[in-house]
Amino acid sequence: MHSARSAGGPPRVAILAFAETSASVLYGMHDFFHAAGRDWGLIEHGTPGPSLMASVVVSADGTPLTVANGVRVCPDCRLDALAEPDLVCIPELAVVPTEPLGARFDAECAWLRDAYAGGAVIASACSGALLMAQAGLLDGEAATTHWAFCGALAERFPEVRVQCQRSLVVAGDGQRLVMAGGGTTWQDLALYLIARFAGVEAAMQLARVNLIDWHHVGQQPFARLSASRQTDDALIARAQVWAATHYAEPAPVAAMAELTGLSERAFVRRFRQVTGMSPLAYVHAVRIEEAKQMLEATRLPIEAIAEELGYEDASFFSRLFKREVKLTPARYRRKFGDLREVLREAAGHAH
Structure with a gap:
């Protein structure tokens, strides 16, 4: 397990919501974190297991918002209502790559800096790395992001060592900065984080349940016949x-x-x-x-x-x-x- 900060329960995960994102990545990660431990128990034993990670959606003011793909998102709480998260996840940032972020994410950036200083792992999917850079967390660090944003990230934040060819980069103090590239690499990111916080076996189980194939050779390798099929006989x-x-x-x-x-x-x-x-x-x-x-x-x-x-x-x-x-x-x-x-x-x- 990652930290003693959540000694009384599962690791606390905060997924950051803002208008410039999509619901698929936000809720996809949210679902994965809740499914870790839960779904395998259902398949293997007929009873859901305990969720191994406690995930909530947070936003600057905690009020409902419509995200970039038109889906209505209802955050669980505002940023300042969540004390000491163990993990913060930033979904993709749906902006024009060359568009300066200006002051529009000042509240989120300040919160990210505080969370990181407090010992949290900060992770980004796709173009969400721009927000990490805007918060100053990536200065002097290796980083990756969606291929369409690599040039903009390198140009606007010259102190960041952009490694566009890599789909997953782990950097920072205590390896607490984690970035995934574009597309569905958020799934790889979620697996990595589940392994880190809940254990390798939980991540492998989730990969099988959800047919996640990093190398696209088909679904069958993930299919598992339960060795304890439920029967009343x-x-x-x-x-x-x-x-x-x-x-x-x-x-x-x-x-x-x-x-x-x-x-x-x-x-x-x-x-x-x-x-x-x-x-x-x-x-x-x-x-x-x-x-x-x-x-x-x-x-x-x-x-x-x-x-x-x-x-x-x-x-x-x-x-x-x-x-x-x-x-x-x-x-x-x-x-x-x-x-x-x-x-x-x-x-x-x-x-």
């Missing part, structure tokens, strides 16, 4: 619980049938009726999910992972994995192992 539920921890057994279907007291034929028929899949397919699905975790979190050779999962033939495991996930184990590791490393590094910045 006590015998089948008992078999599922057993499979969750004994998936590497050499004859899992026979073992599950014995556990339930049914004949293997009757067990297979009943399991399919309850879950919509065969017991063996279920065990394979559980193994594949465990394989994903091992590929993400360890450097074990693929052959060793296959053996750990109960597959004597590593090539069979690789074919099965590719059929189900649409990526080879090696490609999955490169993709999600790298993502986990980025998020682990983010969590490290909390300390």
Whole structure:
């Protein structure tokens, strides 16, 4: 976790609202922060888990406003009503890149300076970095922003080291300045911040739930078959619980049938009726999910992972994995192992 400032509860997140933004990024981040921890519990256990971050929308005066894309936004409170946020997020700034900001954001800039001086992490999505620069927070620091604003940021704030090619930049005292580039990189930003404040696993879970793919290879790698599908059939539920921890057994279907007291034929028929899949397919699905975790979190050779999962033939495991996930184990590791490393590094910045 990031800070002892929120020792009595989840980290306090303030998302800054102003007329020159859009609702998609503002409420997209708001939703992500509330979903961290909550949605995974719903999918895995049938009951929402606790939200791991407490997010509110704030504005200069706290009154309802219409943002740039015509959506009506109702902030939760005014700036001076939120004491010591742990994290402040600035959505994109919908202005002409060359347009000077003048004094129109003086209240927001003063508040950002105070929050940063008080120990908060300040993060911006897209062109929101302009507001960080206007507040003087980026002087002498590396920064990034939407590609269309990089030139203006460099020209108007020459002390800022603009790194336009990077989609995510972390800088400042204690690595407390975080900037994402344009478009949907606000999703990468939200994942980074969730990893930093709530843990790597929470960020990975949110990525899977929301099908977030940093490299656009498709949705299937994020799909997770729950290893604990909810069922009212006590015998089948008992078999599922057993499979969750004994998936590497050499004859899992026979073992599950014995556990339930049914004949293997009757067990297979009943399991399919309850879950919509065969017991063996279920065990394979559980193994594949465990394989994903091992590929993400360890450097074990693929052959060793296959053996750990109960597959004597590593090539069979690789074919099965590719059929189900649409990526080879090696490609999955490169993709999600790298993502986990980025998020682990983010969590490290909390300390």
